[in-house]
Amino acid sequence: MSIIGSRGSGQVSTALAKDRLGVVAVVFFVMSASAPLTVVAGVVPTGIAVTGLLGISVAFLAVAVVLAVFSVGYVAMARHIANTGAFYAFISCGIGRPVGVGASWVALVAYNMFQCASYGGFGAIAAPLLAERLGLHVEWWVVALIGWVVVAVLGVRDIAVSGRVLAALLAAEILLVVVFGFADIFVSGFNASSAPLNVGSLVGPGAGALLVMAVAGFVGFEQSVVYAEESRDPRRTVPRATYLAIALIAVLYAFASWAMISAAGGNVLDRAVQEGPDLFFDVASARVGDVALLLGHVLFLTSLLAAMISFHNISARYTFSLGRERVLPRLFGRTVPGTGAPKNGSLAQSAVGLIVIALYALAGWDPLIQLFFWGGTGGSIGVLLLIALTAIAIIGYFARNPNGEDAWHRLGAPIIATVLLLITAYLALTNIATLFGVEPGSKPTWVVPLTFGVVALAGVGWALVLRARRPRLYFDIGLGANGASKRGAARSVGSGTVVTKIPW
Numbered sequence: 152m153s154i155i156g157s158r159g160s161g162q163v164s165t166a167l168a169k170d171r172l173g174v175v176a177v178v179f180f181v182m183s184a185s186a187p188l189t190v191v192a193g194v195v196p197t198g199i200a201v202t203g204l205l206g207i208s209v210a211f212l213a214v215a216v217v218l219a220v221f222s223v224g225y226v227a228m229a230r231h232i233a234n235t236g237a238f239y240a241f242i243s244c245g246i247g248r249p250v251g252v253g254a255s256w257v258a259l260v261a262y263n264m265f266q267c268a269s270y271g272g273f274g275a276i277a278a279p280l281l282a283e284r285l286g287l288h289v290e291w292w293v294v295a296l297i298g299w300v301v302v303a304v305l306g307v308r309d310i311a312v313s314g315r316v317l318a319a320l321l322a323a324e325i326l327l328v329v330v331f332g333f334a335d336i337f338v339s340g341f342n343a344s345s346a347p348l349n350v351g352s353l354v355g356p357g358a359g360a361l362l363v364m365a366v367a368g369f370v371g372f373e374q375s376v377v378y379a380e381e382s383r384d385p386r387r388t389v390p391r392a393t394y395l396a397i398a399l400i401a402v403l404y405a406f407a408s409w410a411m412i413s414a415a416g417g418n419v420l421d422r423a424v425q426e427g428p429d430l431f432f433d434v435a436s437a438r439v440g441d442v443a444l445l446l447g448h449v450l451f452l453t454s455l456l457a458a459m460i461s462f463h464n465i466s467a468r469y470t471f472s473l474g475r476e477r478v479l480p481r482l483f484g485r486t487v488p489g490t491g492a493p494k495n496g497s498l499a500q501s502a503v504g505l506i507v508i509a510l511y512a513l514a515g516w517d518p519l520i521q522l523f524f525w526g527g528t529g530g531s532i533g534v535l536l537l538i539a540l541t542a543i544a545i546i547g548y549f550a551r552n553p554n555g556e557d558a559w560h561r562l563g564a565p566i567i568a569t570v571l572l573l574i575t576a577y578l579a580l581t582n583i584a585t586l587f588g589v590e591p592g593s594k595p596t597w598v599v600p601l602t603f604g605v606v607a608l609a610g611v612g613w614a615l616v617l618r619a620r621r622p623r624l625y626f627d628i629g630l631g632a633n634g635a636s637k638r639g640a641a642r643s644v645g646s647g648t649v650v651t652k653i654p655w
Contacts, residue, residue, distance in 0.1 A: 177392035178399070179318045181374045185400050186269075186458035188324040188451050190368040191407045192431035193272055197524050198364045199412075200423040201588030205344075206352025208409040210365035213353055215401030217571045218369055219394065221538060223564035224545040226390040227556050229376045231548075232629070237376040238537045239472065243629030245544025248618070251629055252478055253610030254537055257603050259469055261533030264526045265370060266462040266500065267507040270295045271522025273455040274508075276428060280448050292512035299504050302459045306467060306497035320457040324450045325403065331431065331447060332407040334438035335414035344413040348405075359578030360586035366575075367531040368404050372396055373538075374465055411435075427519070463500050470496030477624040478617070520588075528586055529599040532579055536603065539572035 195207055225241075232240055238258055243251025274295030281287040281294070335341065346352075352361060375393040414434040415422050423430055432447050439447070471493035474483025483496050511522055542565055549561030579586065580600065587595040617625040 176318070177375050177388055178396050179321050181371050181392060181396040182321055182325075182400060185368055185371045185396075186324075186454050186461075187321075187328050187400070187403055187407075188454035189269075189272065189458055190404060191328055191411070192447075192451050193276070193428045193455075193523070194364065194367055194527065195408050195411070196423045196426070196428055196430040197519075198360075199420065200427065201520075201524065202357060202360045202364070202585050203420055204352065204357045204361050204364075204585075205346040205412055205419065206349050206361055207364060208347035208405040208412075209350055209353060210361040211368060211401055211404040211408065214362060214365040214369055214575075215397050217568065217575065218372060218538075219397050220564050221542055221568035221572065222372075222390075222393050222397065223560055224549070224568065225376065225541065226393055227560040228545050228548055229389050231552065231555070237373050238541050239469065240629045241541050241548070242537075242544040245546070245548035246540070248625060248628040249611040249614035250540070252614035252617075253607035254540055255469065255473055255478065256606045256610035257533055258537055259466065259473075260603065260606050261530045261537065262462055262466045262469065263500065263503050264530035264533065266459060266466060267504055268523050268526030268530065269455050269459040269462065270299060270504055270508055271511065271518035271526065273298045273452060273459065275517075275519040275523060276455070277452050280452070284445065284448075290512070291518050292508055295508050295518070296505075298456055298459060299501070299508060301456065302463050302504070303497075303501040305460055306463050306501060307494050320450075320453045324454045324457070327447055327450050328403060328407050330443070331435040331439060332410040334435040335410035337438055338414045338434060339437065340416060341414050342416070344409070347409045347412045357582055357585045359575075359580070359582030362575050363528065363531050363535060363579045363582075363586050365404075366535050366579075367527055369397065369400055370531060370534050371461060371465070372400075373534075374461070463497065463504075466500045467493045467496040470499055476628050476630070477621070478613070478628060525587060525595055529595070529602075532583075532586075532599060533603050535572070535576055535579055539569065539576045542569040542572050 198207065199205065228241055228245075232244055239251055239255035241251075242254045271291075274291030274293070277294040278289055278291040281289060352358065372393060375389050375396065411431055411434055412419050415430060419430075422433075426433055428451070432444055432451075435447075436444050470479060470483045471486065472484075473479040474481060474485070474496065476484070483493075483499065485495055486493050507522075510516075511518055516522065545565040546562065546569065549556060549565070553561060583596045583600070584591040584593065587593070589595055614625070614628070617628075
C-alpha cells in the first residue's frame with residue numbers, strides 16, 4: 152500500500168496489516184470487548200443494585216435475537232464496503248457523509264467511554280483485592296495506571312500480539328464463568344428463579360434499562376467488521392465470527408446470570424447492593440473453594456484488562472479510519488509498516504485514558520459507579536443509537552445498490568431490525584433515570600444524551616465544512632482504503648460526472 156512519509160530509517164504507511172486474523176481470532180476480539188466475566192460479575196450485579204430489576208437473562212436473549220437479525224444486513228453490506236470504520240462507513244454510504252461523520256464522532260466518544268470505564272473498574276476492584284489478599288494498600292488509580300501501561304504498549308504492537316493475549320485471557324474467563332455457573336446450581340438453597348427469564352419484564356416498567364444493560368454485554372460485536380481489512384478471507388470470516396460471537400455471548404450470559412440470581416436467593420436485591428461485583432463469587436464460594444475463588448478474582452481483573460485492550464484497539468482503528476480519510480488530521484491515518492498498527496490513533500487513545508484516570512483521581516470521584524457503571528452505561532446508549540442508525544443506512548444503501556444480495560439480506564431483515572432497534576432506543580431514552588439509578592432530571596439523564604447530540608451535530612457541521620472547502624477529500628468519506636482509487640470513478644468535476652453510489 153501507499154507510503155505517505157518517512158522519518159529517519161523508518162517509514163509510515165496508510166495500510167493496516169493484511170491476512171492477520173481468522174474466524175477464531177476475530178471472535179476473540181469481539182468477545183473480549185464484551186468481557187464475559189466483567190459483564191456477569193460486574194455489570195449484572197451492579198445493574199441489579201442500581202435498577203432493582205432482575206429480568207436480565209431474558210434481556211440478553213432478546214438483544215441477541217435483535218442483533219442477529221440486524222447482522223443479516225450488516226454482514227451483507229460488509230461484503231460491499233470494507234472499512235475499519237464500520238458504522239461510520241456504512242452510515243456515510245447509506246444515509247450521507249455528514250451523518251456518517253457525525254456518527255463517527257459519536258462512536259469515538261462511546262468507545263472511549265467503554266475504555267475509560269474499564270480503567271475505573273479495574274482499579275476499583277483490584278485495589279481492595281490487593282489489600283485483602285496481599286496486604287498491599289494502594290489507591291485505585293495506581294492500579295488503573297498499571298493496566299493503562301499494558302494497554303498502551305500492546306496498542307502499538309502487531310494486532311496478532313493482542314490477539315494471542317486476548318485468546319488466552321478469554322478462554323480462561325469463559326471456562327470460569329461456566330464452572331461458577333454450574334457451581335451455583337449445586338449451592339445449598341438453590342431455587343430456580345423465573346424472574347431472570349420473565350418475558351413480561353421486557354415490556355414492563357424499566358424495560359429500557361434492562362435492554363441497555365443487555366446491550367452493554369454485546370458491545371464489541373461490531374468488531375467483526377472493524378477487523379475486515381485485517382482478516383483472512385473477510386467474506387467468510389466476518390459473517391461467521393459475527394453470528395458465532397452473538398450466539399456464544401447470549402447463551403453464556405443468560406445461563407450465568409440466571410444461575411447467580413437463583414443461587415443468591417430471595418434477598419438477591421439486597422445482596423447485590425451490599426456485595427456488588429463480589430456477589431458472583433460469593434454465591435459460588437461454598438462449592439468452588441478458596442483457590443478457585445482467588446483465581447476467579449484474578450480472572451475478573453484480566454477480563455477487565457482484555458476489555459481495555461479490545462476497546463483500545465477499536466477506538467484506535469476508528470481514529471485511523473477518520474485520519475486516513477482526512478476527517479481527522481492526516482497523522483492519525485498512518486500505520487507502522489510490518490506491524491500495521493495504527494500508532495498515532497493508539498497513542499491518542501492512551502492519552503485520553505490517562506487524562507480520565509488523572510481527572511477522577513484528582514476530583515475524588517467514585518471509580519466504580521461514576522466511571523465503570525455510568526461510563527459503560529453511557530457508552531451502551533451511544534452504541535445502541537449507532538446500531539439503529541446503521542440499520543437505517545443498510546436499507547438506504549441497498550435501495551440504491553440492490554445487486555448481489557437477495558431481498559431478505561438487503562430489505563427484509565434490515566427493516567425488521569430497524570423497527571426493533573428504534574423501539575429499544577426509545578425505551579432506553581425514556582428509562583434513562585432508572586438505567587443510571589438516579590432521580591429523573593439528574594445530571595446523567597441529560598448530560599449523556601446532550602453530549603452525544605452535540606458531538607453528532609459538530610461532526611455533521613465539520614463534514615459540511617469539508618464539502619465546501621475540501622471537496623476532493625469530502626467525496627472520499629466512507630470509501631476507506633479504496634478512497635484514492637475511487638476518486639475518478641466516483642466523480643469528475645470537470646466533466647460533470649455525479650456521484651451515484653453514495654449520497655450527499
